[in-house]
Amino acid sequence: MFETLESNARRVAERLPASTTHWAVRGVREFSEQLCVRQSVAEAPRRAHDEGVMVTVVDGGMGYAACSDTSDAGLAATFERARALARAGAGRCVIDYERVTRPAVSGTYTSNVERPAARSTLPERLAWLQEVCAATGTDPRIVDRRATLRNVSTHQLYFTSDGARTEQQWEFMTPSLEVTAHANGVTQVRSSAGQYNGFCQQGGVEVLDRAGFRDTEGPRVAREALELVGAPVCPSQRLDLLLMPDQMMLQIHESIGHPLELDRILGDERNFAGTSFVTLDMFGNYQYGSELLNVSYDPSRPHEFASFAFDDDGAPAQRALLIERGLLKRPLGGLLSQARARARGFDVGGVATTRSAGWNRAPIDRMSNLNVEAGNSSLDQMVTSMDLGIVMQTNCSWSIDDSRNKFQFGCEYARMVRRGRLAEVVRNPNYRGISATFWRSLAMVGDAATAQVMGTPYCGKGEPAQVIRVGHASPACMFSSVDVFGGAL
Amino acid sequence: MMDGTAGRTPEAYTHAAQFEELADALLRAEASVDRTSLYLRAEASDFLRFNHAALRQATTVQQAYATIAVERGLRRAESTLTLSGEPGIDARRLQEERTLLVGQLDLIPDDPWLLRPDAATRSHRDERGTLPAAEGVIAQVHELAGGEPKPDFVGFYAGGPVIHAFADSLGSRHWHRVESFHFDWCLYHRADKAVKTAYAGRHWDKTAFAAKLEDAKRQVPLLQREARTLSPGKYRVALSVSAMVDLLALLSWGGFSLKARRTGVSSLMRLERGDAHFDPRFTLEEALGSGTAPAFTATGFLRPERVALVQDGKMPATGGTLNSPRSAAEYHVQHNGAGEEEFPDSLHLAGGNIAHGALLETLDTGLYVSNLWYLNYSDRQAGRMTGMTRFACFWVEHGRLIAPIHVMRFDDEALRMFGAGLVGLTDSPEFRPNSDTYGSRQLASITTPAAIIDGFQLTL
Numbered sequence: 040m041f042e043t044l045e046s047n048a049r050r051v052a053e054r055l056p057a058s059t060t061h062w063a064v065r066g067v068r069e070f071s072e073q074l075c076v077r078q079s080v081a082e083a084p085r086r087a088h089d090e091g092v093m094v095t096v097v098d099g100g101m102g103y104a105a106c107s108d109t110s111d112a113g114l115a116a117t118f119e120r121a122r123a124l125a126r127a128g129a130g131r132c133v134i135d136y137e138r139v140t141r142p143a144v145s146g147t148y149t150s151n152v153e154r155p156a157a158r159s160t161l162p163e164r165l166a167w168l169q170e171v172c173a174a175t176g177t178d179p180r181i182v183d184r185r186a187t188l189r190n191v192s193t194h195q196l197y198f199t200s201d202g203a204r205t206e207q208q209w210e211f212m213t214p215s216l217e218v219t220a221h222a223n224g225v226t227q228v229r230s231s232a233g234q235y236n237g238f239c240q241q242g243g244v245e246v247l248d249r250a251g252f253r254d255t256e257g258p259r260v261a262r263e264a265l266e267l268v269g270a271p272v273c274p275s276q277r278l279d280l281l282l283m284p285d286q287m288m289l290q291i292h293e294s295i296g297h298p299l300e301l302d303r304i305l306g307d308e309r310n311f312a313g314t315s316f317v318t319l320d321m322f323g324n325y326q327y328g329s330e331l332l333n334v335s336y337d338p339s340r341p342h343e344f345a346s347f348a349f350d351d352d353g354a355p356a357q358r359a360l361l362i363e364r365g366l367l368k369r370p371l372g373g374l375l376s377q378a379r380a381r382a383r384g385f386d387v388g389g390v391a392t393t394r395s396a397g398w399n400r401a402p403i404d405r406m407s408n409l410n411v412e413a414g415n416s417s418l419d420q421m422v423t424s425m426d427l428g429i430v431m432q433t434n435c436s437w438s439i440d441d442s443r444n445k446f447q448f449g450c451e452y453a454r455m456v457r458r459g460r461l462a463e464v465v466r467n468p469n470y471r472g473i474s475a476t477f478w479r480s481l482a483m484v485g486d487a488a489t490a491q492v493m494g495t496p497y498c499g500k501g502e503p504a505q506v507i508r509v510g511h512a513s514p515a516c517m518f519s520s521v522d523v524f525g526g527a528l
Numbered sequence: 529m530m531d532g533t534a535g536r537t538p539e540a541y542t543h544a545a546q547f548e549e550l551a552d553a554l555l556r557a558e559a560s561v562d563r564t565s566l567y568l569r570a571e572a573s574d575f576l577r578f579n580h581a582a583l584r585q586a587t588t589v590q591q592a593y594a595t596i597a598v599e600r601g602l603r604r605a606e607s608t609l610t611l612s613g614e615p616g617i618d619a620r621r622l623q624e625e626r627t628l629l630v631g632q633l634d635l636i637p638d639d640p641w642l643l644r645p646d647a648a649t650r651s652h653r654d655e656r657g658t659l660p661a662a663e664g665v666i667a668q669v670h671e672l673a674g675g676e677p678k679p680d681f682v683g684f685y686a687g688g689p690v691i692h693a694f695a696d697s698l699g700s701r702h703w704h705r706v707e708s709f710h711f712d713w714c715l716y717h718r719a720d721k722a723v724k725t726a727y728a729g730r731h732w733d734k735t736a737f738a739a740k741l742e743d744a745k746r747q748v749p750l751l752q753r754e755a756r757t758l759s760p761g762k763y764r765v766a767l768s769v770s771a772m773v774d775l776l777a778l779l780s781w782g783g784f785s786l787k788a789r790r791t792g793v794s795s796l797m798r799l800e801r802g803d804a805h806f807d808p809r810f811t812l813e814e815a816l817g818s819g820t821a822p823a824f825t826a827t828g829f830l831r832p833e834r835v836a837l838v839q840d841g842k843m844p845a846t847g848g849t850l851n852s853p854r855s856a857a858e859y860h861v862q863h864n865g866a867g868e869e870e871f872p873d874s875l876h877l878a879g880g881n882i883a884h885g886a887l888l889e890t891l892d893t894g895l896y897v898s899n900l901w902y903l904n905y906s907d908r909q910a911g912r913m914t915g916m917t918r919f920a921c922f923w924v925e926h927g928r929l930i931a932p933i934h935v936m937r938f939d940d941e942a943l944r945m946f947g948a949g950l951v952g953l954t955d956s957p958e959f960r961p962n963s964d965t966y967g968s969r970q971l972a973s974i975t976t977p978a979a980i981i982d983g984f985q986l987t988l
Contacts, residue, residue: 078858081637083597083604088625090610091591103587107610108537116537124586127663131670133582161635183791219791226792226909307579309682309722310714313901396967399589438904440916440935442720445988447914447937449906467907471937471988502684503575503587503965522988526907 040068040090040109041196045204048092051114052200055122060137061097062118063199065351066090066109067398070192072156076168077185084161091398096121099129101136105399139378141201144355148207148348151341154244156190156212164188167253174257175218180265182226183219188212189236189496190243195351203353211344211508212246213239213496216256220264227466229264229451231256233433237285237493239508240342249342263452266464273453273468273525279428279482280470280521281421284491286450288511289434291411292498294474295327295334296509298443299361300500301372301389302404305379312500313441316475317367319385325367328478333412334362336371336390343408343510344494345394351402354391361390361409365479372404396505403501408494408510414484421483421517428456429523431468439474447471449526467526477518485514537613538592541570542689544654544703546615551695553619554596558697560630563644565696566622567595567826570611571969573688574662578713581673581681583666591968595826596622598629602638605629643853643863645828648699653823657707657730659687665711672738679745680722683713687732690969692822704822706730706971710963711737714919715744717751721932724770724899724919728961747920755932756923758986764894764951765984766887766924769958772976774900776812776875778913779942781905784814784837785870786849790859795911795942799843804943806841807950811878813837814850819874820961821971824865829853831865837872841947877976880953887954887978889927895984896922896929900938911942914987937988944983951980 048064055062068090075082091107094117102124106117125136156164168186175184191211198204215238216231231252232238238250247253282290298315302308317325338347338356349355354374361369372380373393380387395402422430436449453468454461472480494510540546551566558564570592577584592613597606607625611618660668665685673681687709694702708730714722725744727737767775779795788794798804816823817833824830836844847861850870856863867873882890903915917936922929940949954977962972 080639080641082639082854083606083642084632084636086605086607086625086629088607088609089593100583100586103585105587105589105591106537107591108612108614110612110614113537113612120588124588124662127666128583128586131583131666131674133579133584161632165636183793219793221792226797228793305579306680306682306716307577307584309579309716310577310684310712310724314720399591401585401587403585436904436906436908436914438902438906438914438916438937440720440937441901441918442935445916445935445937447906447939447988449904469906473988499966502577503573503589503686503969506966526910526912 041066041194044092044109044196045198047109047111047114051111051118055118059096059098059122061141061200063095063197064092065195065197065398066092068194071189073187073189074164074168075185075187076165076172078183079169079172081165089397092117093398093401094118094121096125097136098122098125100125100132101128103401134379134382139375141199142353142355143201143203144353145204146348147205150208150210150241152210152243155210156243159244170253171216171257175261176258178261178265180220180222180268181218181261182221185217187215197351197353199353205349205353207347207349209241210243211239212242214247214250214252216260218260218264220268222268225268227264227267229260229267230433231260232285232493234435235495235497237288237495239344239494239496240492241344241346242342267452267466270464270466273465273523275524277520278523279425279517279519280523281425281428281430281515281517283430283432283515284493284513285433286431287411287513287516288493289437289448291409291511291513292406292509293437293439294443294446294477296371296406296409298474299371300404301370301376301380304370305376308500311502313443316442316444319380319383319387321367322369322387326365326479327362327367328365329481330364331414331481331484332362332365332478333360335360335410335412336392337408337410340408340410340492340512343492343512344508345407345510350391350393351395352393354393356391359390371406376404394507396507400503400505405507406498406509410512411514411516413487413490413514416483416485418485418489418515421485421515422456422461423459424483424517425456426458429468430454430456430461436469444474446474465525468523469525470521470523472521480518480520481516482519483517485516487514490514538570538590538611539572540613541568541592541611542572542691542705547693547703549615550619553615554622554626555695555697561598561600563599563697564626565597565694565828568691568693569593569968570691571688573686573969576662576665576685578669579682581678586662586666588662594622596626596629598626598633599644600633602640602642603633603636604639604642605632605636641854641857643857645700649830650700651702651823654703654705655707655730658732659707659709660732668734668737672741680716681713682716683711685709685711686965686969690971694824694828696828700828702824706820708961710961712963715748717748720935721751722919723747723751750929751920751932753931755934757934758936760987762983762985764891764982765980766891766894766896767979767981768898769960769976769978771897771900772979773960773974774903774915775913776877776974776976778903780872780875782908784848784850784872786851786855786859787870789849793908795905795908797909798911798943804947806838806943806946808841809880809953810841810946810950811839813876814872814874815876816874818876818975819973821873825867827853829863829865835864873972875974877957879955879957879977882952882954882980884954884956887980888924890952891924891980892927893925895933896924906939912939913942914939936986938985939987940985945981949981949983951982953977953979
């Protein structure tokens with residue numbers, strides 16, 4: 040498709056009327072493979088080839104049209120449809136799209152891949168999953184085991200009437216292992232990094248090595264599942280709370296990432312994904328967390344799931360601190376949202392993070408890589424500092440209000456801390472709090488040795504809805520006096 | 529205007545003849561496999577999002593995805609391709625992919641839980657609508673919501689045909705096309721206080737749209753009253769149909785799956801084990817016959833019109849589970865046409881005896897929950913749920929709305945809420961189409977009455 044897309048599109052675009060002030064074309068081609076072995080049975084391998092194009096036209100208003108027919112006729116019809124929608128919106132839009140400045144930069148991005156998945160064979164990949172399942176052992180209390188592997192190759196070409204041209208190629212790898220154990224009327228699920236794929240990174244087969252997927256994860260996940268079915272229920276009381284990176288990523292995602300999305304602050308998501316307790320006047324003066332809290336938007340971090348060089352409006356992406364020493368500095372908003380905020384009298388800045396889930400969705404403000412910067416405390420120092428506390432790992436339940444303030448999160452696995460020492464495992468651990476105050480209770484931030492680069496393929500938002508890949512790197516972090524509680528059984 | 533010639537875009541696959549053409553080109557019986565199948569999901573959709581009564585994004589999407597699968601003995605391989613709309617090109621690409629998949633069959637192990645239909649089957653459902661042009665919806669919103677005093681209108685329109693179709697080399701042919709629209713919007717008073725309304729169907733009527741918008745406008749002043757803060761504790765609540773949809777949708781997440789029941793992770797394990805039951809007035813079924821979802825699966829199995837899930841508060845003799853062919857093979861039971869995720873697509877909760885329109889009067893004093901938000905399990909095996917109140921929830925005294933409330937979190941057990949806690953259900957279950965648009969527009973639905981519950985646990 041890409042061989043002819045640009046020449047075809049430019050030829051078709053020449054026929055647009057003079058009233059057209061801007062057009063853009065974003066072609067996306069994606070190949071994916073999904074493999075699953077459950078209870079040592081390999082399910083049917085699933086491949087997918089997805090390709091199509093999104094055309095944007097500004098002519099009075101702005102219109103988008105998406106189609107998988109990239110022939111001359113298909114592109115012509117798609118341009119025409121986008122232009123018709125643009126005309127229908129003229130004078131009726133949230134901003135005068137004709138006055139928005141757009142970048143005219145060019146460049147490329149390619150994921151850093153050491154061992155491409157395509158160099159392995161299908162039987163090899165299935166054998167890896169069989170090995171991981173087998174490594175969970177034969178204990179009869181383990182009633183279900185499931186290992187999956189998803190690899191995705193994405194190629195995106197973006198070019199505009201203003202001369203922008205960016206070409207980006209990504210390789211994504213997502214391994215996952217989930218074990219269910221049952222004993223004495225108790226059933227527990229333990230996973231390698233979350234039931235919603237926390238260990239996902241850019242790269243090839245080397246991602247499996249970084250995850251310990253084929254080496255350590257089978258025995259560890261099985262052991263911890265068995266610990267959980269014999270464990271007491273998590274107590275209900277206020278405790279110091281140490282969150283490991285695979286729960287920190289969810290905490291960051293829900294109570295920092297979503298509230299800082301500028302389109303949400305501007306009200307676009309109020310009919311669906313919600314609003315934000317953050318308002319435009321808070322940037323530059325609101326104390327979001329304790330002075331230990333430093334949060335970065337970092338699209339340049341190697342291997343992280345949402346690394347890229349340009350967003351889907353063609354803006355060049357650069358690392359920036361959103362929260363520095365606890366102070367809120369800038370939102371997650373692309374060029375269009377920044378212009379809309381300025382039009383309301385708030386020059387709050389932003390970052391290049393306008394992204395789309397695929398060729399058939401228009402770009403909106405997303406999280407991309409959103410990270411908590413490492414601090415100075417070792418894991419041992421944090422545990423030792425707690426007289427009575429709890430360490431929680433791996434999210435399994437998440438809920439937060441539509442302003443992204445009152446939250447309640449549950450984890451798969453937890454251990455009590457008593458007098459500075461790790462103590463018994465407890466099951467069904469949950470905690471709840473309020474974003475606006477929770478981050479101010481951040482008491483210790485782990486050093487780089489405690490940090491992991493994680494993420495999720497499943498961040499949902501937008502109308503029409505879009506599921507997008509995001510990355511979250513974080514150290515372990517300790518919060519004082521949190522409302523902790525257990526499950527019902 | 530541009531002078532481009534309209535081609536055969538993916539919109540072509542919203543017509544049965546084009547799908548038949550593709551199927552006929554691909555699905556010849558061949559000795560190398562036992563079955564080749566083709567599953568189509570296509571749509572031609574207009575998406576319009578509005579904020580502050582102005583247009584934020586207008587998008588048209590034409591998409592068609594075909595999944596081609598080959599099966600030989602106990603082996604299956606499949607691949608999904610985007611279609612261009614030109615049958616010759618699409619048939620060639622699918623044929624090339626089929627050849628690759630046949631090669632994969634030699635590389636994979638047998639799958640003892642693979643089932644395929646015993647015989648060829650056919651079905652055809654084609655529900656046409658009268659849908660507005662996107663340009664017309666933009667103009668109507670501008671006319672009806674854009675005037676002074678301009679309401680804080682934020683909403684989303686999605687409309688167009690949605691197609692599911694299936695064919696295989698054994699002779700099965702299934703076509704399912706539904707033309708519909710779904711427009712929901714909020715009229716905001718301020719911050720998180722809003723009246724949420726939906727207008728959905730197959731035949732657009734500007735007068736009906738205007739009436740719904742006017743009705744919503746009349747409700748907004750109620751939100752101007754000073755909001756109350758409720759303390760954590762147990763409350764008598766009236767759950768609107770929308771709130772019930774959210775609770776039943778969460779219950780559907782693993783609650784009725786045969787695999788989830790057999791592996792012990794279902795949210796209804798206590799019902800399964802007989803440790804608890806719902807109120808006898810709680811009867812739930814998967815009722816495809818009265819919904820809009822297709823009556824066939826992606827692998828060509830037929831789906832029955834009704835599957836009992838909860839009968840008079842208890843697990844029915846048939847098990848009350850949705851059994852995919854794969855789980856059926858694994859656990860040696862009959863399948864009942866469930867998809868591989870074993871989620872209900874047309875959930876139906878029977879009505880009770882609270883008269884339509886008497887919900888607040890029956891509540892008397894307590895909390896009216898218009899909408900819930902971000903539900904999840906806080907203890908899945910216990911069926912314990914958590915979530916937030918949202919939009920226009922009100923404190924009610926003597927059957928009258930007194931004041932909106934600040935959002936509150938609930939944490940309660942499904943088997944308690946609809947068991948000992950159930951006061952009653954309204955007598956007219958309402959059909960609510962699924963408005964999700966992740967990847968594609970959905971054809972699932974939930975039909976439910978409103979409910980009154982005692983002891984609803986608010987926690988934060």
